Amino acid sequence: MTPAPYDLAIIGGGAAGALVAMHCLARDPGMRIAIVEPRAALARGVAYSTTRDEHLLNVTADRMGWHADLQGDFVAWLQAVDGEGAADVGHDFMPRRRFGDYLAARLADAAASGSVVHVHEHAVACEDAERTVLLASGERLHARACVLATGNASRPLPWPVPAEVAARVCEAWDLAAIAAIPPDARVAIVGTGLSMVDIVLALRGQQHRGAIIALSRHALLPLPHEPTHMALDVDIDALAMLPLRARMRRLRALAAEAMAGGLPWQGVMQALRPHGVRLWQSLSPADQARFLRHVVRGWDVHRHRIAPQVVDMLDAMRADGQLRVDAARLAAITADGGQVVLHAAAHGAGASRCWQVDHVVNATGIQSRFPVAGDALQASLLAAGLARPGPFGLGVDVDGDGALRDRHGTAGAHLFAIGSLRIGAEWESIAVPDLRLQAARIAARLRPAARSS
Template identity: 50%
Template structure:
């Protein structure tokens, strides 16, 4: 059985950031393995897209993989576009493909400069068990390997289509928004229904538009809210963060509305208020008692998301043009059923007033977002961890419970310093834990802690 000091489970962006930080600090005796079924590291689903229309949702100047080197991604892009002024590049929105290449490049640099090596095992971890000597990982190949410390950097899990008949609807009549090739293969004349109106919906629409789509595009979601745009207008506002943290949820919402109205009255963009809140997202979440967090999840989260998770101005303009032309139609309702007929897919939804919406389309695209509930993820490794009592679901049943340093908390409430978690699985404790600014901080902290460095 192979033995390693540190095993990283997952080779997407989060796993790659942990590997980079470990390689920068580890000595020659430290054995590190990264377990990722794919051949390509450092990209995951989000950054593996090859579609040039899929842009980052954050300007280039704010996307460095390293907190201590805030211009690192900007330098990478500037080297590829030397004739464009850096100030101009900093405000642009690079493609997600470029960001994936950036992470790959920085991982390769870290491997080349390291005193130790990074082993890549192309497999999927199905089980994890603890014994007196550490951790034993069982792979889908049947092989096992041992590690003293483990970092769980599992990627995002798409939510299944929430409708009767969904399991019987197969490709090409049902396509996941993250199946970029599947979306690109939809015939240009086809009428399409996209279920969900978050950021994965935006990807699907941009791909359809880039391919010259002529058919109708129906959008369906319970609240019919679309992502809002970043602004190009300069401006900053003052927000009393400490005062906001002391408020209950209702008072916070009212205060943010007042601040947005005040900013607009002064000729400043309302987005400036959200930018001021951005570094404090975790504190805002943790300062709410659990019953207030539940209220947020029930009543506020969808409105928060469209203001917090904004898109590039050019992306928003493209979507608005499709709406203005009538090709893109927005419907508010709860998906009830999908059924494949001989020539089309029937989509049925219930509106808020109790009436029914019926659509006949050729393809349904599932853009319902990420599955946050551990029990619904259908992940063999997570099921095994819960079954063994090595982990427990996070607050409200979303993500995994973790300590402030990322140590997983077992069924008895005890932190396990040798088992760490990074990224989306910390959402119940942190809420803001998916974007690069949070991932880069978590990755560095985990590397320092696991290597015993101050």
């Protein structure tokens, strides 16, 4: 490490951290940046570190890129790397690992001046009026500003797992553990969202023959993209003035009108895509709470869509009986002779149910509460008063540029967050278009202050 302070410390070296670094360097190529990331590789994180080709991007290649003004840059990179074979990939749902390769390459290009240092450490605290990052080794890293780009932590199962079957229960993002599941094992996946899709794809890719059961309270699966990504005409100003119930009625009516006219309902969601933060923040706190209680799961499956060929594969696996999707409110996990038993609470007049399986995979989603249990950095921020929980305890409270609000609600000029940490304040905060917009705004805010403060 250099004895002089860095201009910026980025805690987390996944996609979000890489985007912050690239946007800052695009504005100021001489900015001195430390990326604190224990992993060996930068720019990948959880989503893009997969090596499996069956794990696809959820949008087509021509809609991906590190900068909103460089749409098509990912395709250009693919063509440069793959040659003529990549000439027509713009409308393809490419493997996620290729986007990780692209981000790593573009970050390396941006950092060619040597102004970026990869610090292979865990950050455990921020100290000294937001200007010092304490590392797990005990060293201190001094920076004029800091961005929390810590990525997504998985939400733990809400029930204790008996010790005798703990080795048979793993996380959705633990691909090594999933690869070790025997091909004839009966597998239960807790959750039916995007992580569940990844697990099923991985199991199928490794020639899994056993039954797969996906369980969630609503049993809703992600819906497909339509090929054109056409955005329909939606009056966003009028929509933002409506309370939640009227807003949802209006969106359902717009989707029905589109389909009656031979247009895809997805075009309504596509029109909303650039306005997610505004639509969330225009709801009253009471309506935001209603959304989180009653609407969120239906919203997610319509909003976070997947490649049509993946939907076709899931449908085929359900049709041949290998994949089953059940609605259940799980209440406990027990052990029975080395097998794992999942118990569902009785609902209404219905009897309680249980599923006896060989392996369980937790795919309940990302941990959005702040602070995350066991996260030393988040605990330190809260204890020092440098951060406070966001609305409904989701993520951290931030201003419009992502600057953390302290315990008194005052946004500082030196400590920022990007990604899922902003979910309570902004809701739409985890997809690449959200991340690159957040990165651009952080870079713009930092440029005049990074070297003068």
